[in-house]
Amino acid sequence: MKQFLGLLVVILFLACKNDNTNKTQNEAIATEKTLTANDIINQSIEVSGGDNFKRSSLKFEFRDTYYQALRKNHEFLLVRLTVEDNDSIFDMLSNVGYERYNNETFVKLEDSIAKKYEASVNSVHYFSVLPYGLNDAAVNKTLLGSEQIKSKNYYKIKVTFNEAGGGEDFDDVFVYWINKETFKADYLAYSYKEESGLGMRFREAYNERYINSLRFVDYNNFKSEDQSIPVEKLGKAFEANQLELLSKIELDNVEVQLVND
Numbered sequence: 001m002k003q004f005l006g007l008l009v010v011i012l013f014l015a016c017k018n019d020n021t022n023k024t025q026n027e028a029i030a031t032e033k034t035l036t037a038n039d040i041i042n043q044s045i046e047v048s049g050g051d052n053f054k055r056s057s058l059k060f061e062f063r064d065t066y067y068q069a070l071r072k073n074h075e076f077l078l079v080r081l082t083v084e085d086n087d088s089i090f091d092m093l094s095n096v097g098y099e100r101y102n103n104e105t106f107v108k109l110e111d112s113i114a115k116k117y118e119a120s121v122n123s124v125h126y127f128s129v130l131p132y133g134l135n136d137a138a139v140n141k142t143l144l145g146s147e148q149i150k151s152k153n154y155y156k157i158k159v160t161f162n163e164a165g166g167g168e169d170f171d172d173v174f175v176y177w178i179n180k181e182t183f184k185a186d187y188l189a190y191s192y193k194e195e196s197g198l199g200m201r202f203r204e205a206y207n208e209r210y211i212n213s214l215r216f217v218d219y220n221n222f223k224s225e226d227q228s229i230p231v232e233k234l235g236k237a238f239e240a241n242q243l244e245l246l247s248k249i250e251l252d253n254v255e256v257q258l259v260n261d
Contacts, residue, residue, distance in 0.1 A: 037141035040155045041176075043183040044131045049214035052258055053132040056214060059255040062124055069125050072259050078125045091121045128216070128251060131176065131185050138162040138170070146180070149187060149235050153180040158232065175232055184208075184215070189234040200224055202234040202243055212256035219249040 045053075058069040066081040080091040090101040098118040100107040109117070126133060134141065144156040154177040161170040177187040189202040203219040210216075222234075222243035229237050237243055 035143075035155070037143040037157050038135075040143065040157060040178050040183065041131060041134050041141055044176075044178050044185055045135065047183050047215070048131060048185075049129075049210075052213050053129060055259045057257040057259055058128070058214075059253070060128065061252040062128075062250070067124060067128070069128075070259070078121055080121045080124070091117050093118055093121050093125075127219075127249065129214070130188070131178075134159060134176075138164065144175070144232060147177065147235055149177060149239055152186070154178060154186070154235075155180060156232070156235070173231055175234070177235055187235060187238070189231050191231040198227055200227065200229070200231055200234065201246075202238050203249065204238070207250075209254075211254050212258060214256050216251055216254055218251060220245060221247045221249050 049056075054071055054073055056069070056071055058067075060067050068077075068079040068081070070077045075095055078093040082089040082091075088103055092099050092101070098114055098121075100109060100114070100117060133139075138161050140160045140162065142158045142160075144158050147154050147156045157176045157178060159174040159176065161172065163170045172190055172192045174188060174190040176185050178184070179186050184205075186205050187203065188205075189200065191198055191200045193199070200223065202222040202224070204222070205217040205219055207218040208215065222238060223246045224234065224237060224243050226237075226242070229242075234243070
């Protein structure tokens with residue numbers, strides 16, 4: 001009789017344990033299902049600095065070129081300073097538009113050339129503060145599901161842009177891998193049009209640091225020789241060592257000041 005009661009206790013204990021385990025798993029699944037692409041990106045922006053991006057003055061160097069960004073609410077000024085001989089070339093992009101100055105003299109450019117300079121300035125500033133910017137009106141986000149990279153679990157989010165407000169490269173396609181535990185963007189990939197066809201890049205974030213509450217990372221920048229691989233599959237290609245390290249994207253001498261509202 002004692003043996004029977006002991007066995008009954010064990011059975012009941014295991015049953016309760018399995019029930020709790022299943023309940024926990026079901027709750028986790030239910031929680032995950034309620035998260036949309038917008039929810040995930042919002043949390044990713046929040047852990048990276050949140051609203052402080054909207055009131056920040058940033059300075060940094062990238063490949064021996066000086067950059068500065070001033071953001072205050074919905075206004076912004078993005079600057080690139082290039083020194084050529086004794087001249088200082090200022091490329092300035094703001095809510096008003098793009099302008100170039102040689103020292104203090106305004107430089108009149110053809111529209112096609114101005115658009116190229118504008119896109120190159122915007123690109124560096126865009127990548128420097130990711131995932132901030134992914135809630136702009138022209139951005140479309142789609143949750144592609146989950147994926148593992150290097151034994152870590154990620155939300156996989158595809159980002160496209162509307163032609164209106166999406167800039168010159170509105171037809172670029174991005175994919176972000178957002179860590180399910182930290183909600184940080186550890187990897188990203190993107191495809192873009194070039195003269196020879198479709199170009200693709202995959203970036204691995206490293207050297208994370210927080211400067212005055214804002215998160216910055218550098219990237220290992222990879223390319224694929226196989227253009228038949230869809231941009232959404234570059235994460236698996238990276239894990240399988242099928243990508244080639246092309247360059248490093250490093251921001252130097254980063255300074256941050258928060259601007260009062």
